[in-house]
Amino acid sequence: xxxxxxxxxxxxxxxxxxxxxxxxxxxxxxxxxxxxxxxxxxxxxxxxxxxxxxxxxxxxxxxxxxxxxxxxxxxxxxxxxxxxxxxxxxxxxxxxxxxxxxxxxxxxxxxxxxxxxxxxxxxxxxxxxxxxxxxxxxxxxxxxxxxxxxxxxxxxxxxxxxxxxxxxxxxxxxxxxxxxxxxxxxxxxxxxxxxxxxxxxxxxxxxxxxxxxxxxxxxxxxxxxxxxxxxxxxxxxxxxxxxxxxxxxxxxxxxxxxxxxxxxxxxxxxxxxxxxxxxxxxxxxxxxxxxxxxxxxxxxxxxxxxxxxxxxxxxxxxxxxxxxxxxxxxxxxxxxxxxxxxxxxxxxxxxxxxxxxxxxxxxxxxxxxx
Amino acid sequence: xxxxxxxxxxxxxxxxxxxxxxxxxxxxxxxxxxxxxxxxxxxxxxxxxxxxxxxxxxxxxxxxxxxxxxxxxxxxxxxxxxxxxxxxxxxxxxxxxxxxxxxxxxxxxxxxxxxxxxxxxxxxxxxxxxxxxxxxx
Numbered sequence: 001x002x003x004x005x006x007x008x009x010x011x012x013x014x015x016x017x018x019x020x021x022x023x024x025x026x027x028x029x030x031x032x033x034x035x036x037x038x039x040x041x042x043x044x045x046x047x048x049x050x051x052x053x054x055x056x057x058x059x060x061x062x063x064x065x066x067x068x069x070x071x072x073x074x075x076x077x078x079x080x081x082x083x084x085x086x087x088x089x090x091x092x093x094x095x096x097x098x099x100x101x102x103x104x105x106x107x108x109x110x111x112x113x114x115x116x117x118x119x120x121x122x123x124x125x126x127x128x129x130x131x132x133x134x135x136x137x138x139x140x141x142x143x144x145x146x147x148x149x150x151x152x153x154x155x156x157x158x159x160x161x162x163x164x165x166x167x168x169x170x171x172x173x174x175x176x177x178x179x180x181x182x183x184x185x186x187x188x189x190x191x192x193x194x195x196x197x198x199x200x201x202x203x204x205x206x207x208x209x210x211x212x213x214x215x216x217x218x219x220x221x222x223x224x225x226x227x228x229x230x231x232x233x234x235x236x237x238x239x240x241x242x243x244x245x246x247x248x249x250x251x252x253x254x255x256x257x258x259x260x261x262x263x264x265x266x267x268x269x270x271x272x273x274x275x276x277x278x279x280x281x282x283x284x285x286x287x288x289x290x291x292x293x294x295x296x297x298x299x300x301x302x303x304x305x306x307x308x309x310x311x312x313x314x315x316x317x318x319x320x321x322x323x324x325x326x327x328x329x330x331x332x333x334x335x336x337x338x339x340x341x342x343x344x345x346x347x348x349x350x351x352x353x354x355x356x357x358x359x360x361x362x363x364x365x366x367x368x369x370x
Numbered sequence: 371x372x373x374x375x376x377x378x379x380x381x382x383x384x385x386x387x388x389x390x391x392x393x394x395x396x397x398x399x400x401x402x403x404x405x406x407x408x409x410x411x412x413x414x415x416x417x418x419x420x421x422x423x424x425x426x427x428x429x430x431x432x433x434x435x436x437x438x439x440x441x442x443x444x445x446x447x448x449x450x451x452x453x454x455x456x457x458x459x460x461x462x463x464x465x466x467x468x469x470x471x472x473x474x475x476x477x478x479x480x481x482x483x484x485x486x487x488x489x490x491x492x493x494x495x496x497x498x499x500x501x502x503x504x505x506x507x
Contacts, residue, residue: 128400165375172382179390183397196398203390211387214380221373273373296371 017083021090028056046105053098054186058178060091062202065175069213071312075301078312085151088171092141092148099141102134133185140177143170153294161296179203221270225253225347252339252346258285258363259343266309268300271349275300276336278345279309279320284360286320287336287347294331322357340364414477418444423507429453432491434507435477445491447476455495458502462489 032052036043067084070077080087107117122132147168149155156164179199187196255269261280268277268290275290277300288309290300297313304310308317308326318325323333334351335358352358371379418435422443425432429451435444445462447470460467460478467478470493482489493503 128396129402162372162375165371166378169375169378169382172386176386176389176393180393180397183394184400187397188401191404196394200391200394203394207383207387207390210379210383214376214383217376218380221376270373275373291372296375298371 013079014083014086017079018086021087025056025090025094028059029053032056046101050098050101050105053094053101057091057095057098058182058202060087060094061175061178062206064088064091065171065206066209069209072213072217073209075312078301081313082315088144089148089151092144095141095144099137102137106134128184129188131184133181133188136177136184137181140174140181143174143177147171147174156295161294165296175206220268221273221275223270225255225269225271251348251350253349255345255347257343258340258345261285261345264304266300266302268298269347271347274349274351276347276349277309278338278347279304280363281307281320283363284320285338285340285345285363286358286360287338288318288320288323289334289336289351289354291333292316292331293333299333321360322355324355414475415444415479417446417477418442418479425505425507432505441481442479443482443489444477444479447478449473449476453502455497455502457496459494459496461492461494467491 029052032055033048036048036051064084064087067077067080067087071081103114103118107114107121110117112120118134118138119132122130122134124130125132147170150159150164150167159167182199183196187199253271255271255278256267258280261267261278264279264281266277266279268275270276275298276287277290277298278285278287279300281304288299290298292299292311292313294311294314294316297311297316299309299311299318302310302312304320305317307319309320310317316325316331317329318331318333321335323335325331332355334354335356336351337348337358338361339346339348340361340363418437420436420438420440422434422436424434429449431446431448431450433446433448435446436442437444445460445467447460449470449472452472453470457469457471460470460476462478462480463483465480465483467480468476470476491505492501493505494500495502
């Protein structure tokens, strides 16, 4: 996280990641060119460049689109999410080289404006096999351009996380355009079935990952939790209503046992359509809203680092007791009341205003059921 | 992510789960059948037994052949070096016999007309629209 805008928020991890990414791209293009020249020495430089960049961009796009669901299915993929925007901008750059050279090669050498030629040299829009597939790639590239130029946090703050995320979901439309671009383009001319098999496998993997992760999230959202009994002799620790929060005792729900929450980690519960993360740090339980103010990342999937709840997506931090980012940062999330009764955790889903200090609840060792 | 965005993601991928395979399948079904080799003229027939006349030059050897009863004539064209024109048509009088191209043997059988037992042959450049050569035996 940063308090001022920089072109790129470099750090050691990002430099290492970008170095590996650059090395991979160079190695891929080098291998592609080497193998192509080995089997077809007469291939021209332009053709080599167009083909190597197209396959590399398509490969990177599949990797980018698989990172999100993989992270929701397995936390070990989270480091890839941290650097996904660099991967996206790299993919756009490679795709732009492909698009630029293709337009130059096929439309830039005549006496017609290359962009006009792109749309008018083939107007068989009613035919599948002869469809002007280059136009599809052009529109996909426009979407990638829009995403690349708005990838910086500056635009995230200007547009709001929700609008920004919605805008960046256009990548799925771009992916469909790219699939059509390939299927109605190179697949119509290449007789080797390996190309269409690879394309189908890539799309199938992405669809499966996204649906698996999506339905898993739906199951999490639909979990039901038992409500607390009113204060009674059998339930002496039921929270008392206070003048500030008179409805508190009505809304408590039982969510889990204290022992279910690992130290410095959280469990996330969806109650009344809102996700709440209950953190265990030191000997205290705290509850805060699960949605990071930066990019709506899942705070409850992060951990407590240096006393701060740290978002697993981009490292934004919040203090557990009040949901505020440590000074000089200004991000704030809602806090919640949490109680512990006989080793069980009870949560009040009514949020306090963002940044409200809550004391948390001390964990009594003898109440922890192992 | 917040719940509305999670829901939208799932809805989008449910849509893509149908659209992606449908697009790939439709594109695959639309792939045109591989072009078969269609000759512009039939395979070269066997030479006829009678050799009526021949004309030899560094570029080609042209022979007029006939069947034993002379009911059928045959022009045999052997291209020895590349033609000046990439593709040319050959006529017997006004009658189109076929196409001659790169190095190789070309034979064109035809039945003679009433009086032209030894017809004249014309080689015509179909690209530049001009006669290249006229052959009289």
